[in-house]
Amino acid sequence: MLANFIFGITVGGLLIVPFFLRNFDFRFLLILFQFGIGFYLLFSIYQSSWILSSFIRPLRLDSPITEFWIDMRNASALMFVPTILFGTSFPVLTHLFALGSENIGNSLGTIYGINTLGGFWVLW
Secondary structure, X not given: OHXXXXXXXXXXXXXXXXXXXOOOOXXXXXXXXXXXHHHHHHHHHHHOHXXXXXXXXXXXXXXXXXXXXXXXXXXXXXXXXXXXXXXXXXXXXXXXXXXOHHHHHHHHHHHHHHHHHXXXXXHO
């Protein structure tokens, strides 16, 4: 699952690169991506019964490997869209936060630090 998450973030990061060559309102793009993540997650709550049912239904012990790959496919499909949107959001946020190319290291460090502290705060 971690590989699927990293793959989605990588694809999202690569998809956003052409937008940096144009004159876009990056605040609007960031808001659009964040709303997209939220709406997808709200929509997937109602559509996730097919993935949750895979853990409730009785396992077919005659083909456990097939069952594993079916569950893996379902989980990957469910998280592919939000990870792409996460991957597009981070470069846009970095672009908005960086004051210039000479401050990019400081800006990335600050964003990663805030992201890490946010993760600790949510888990606490």
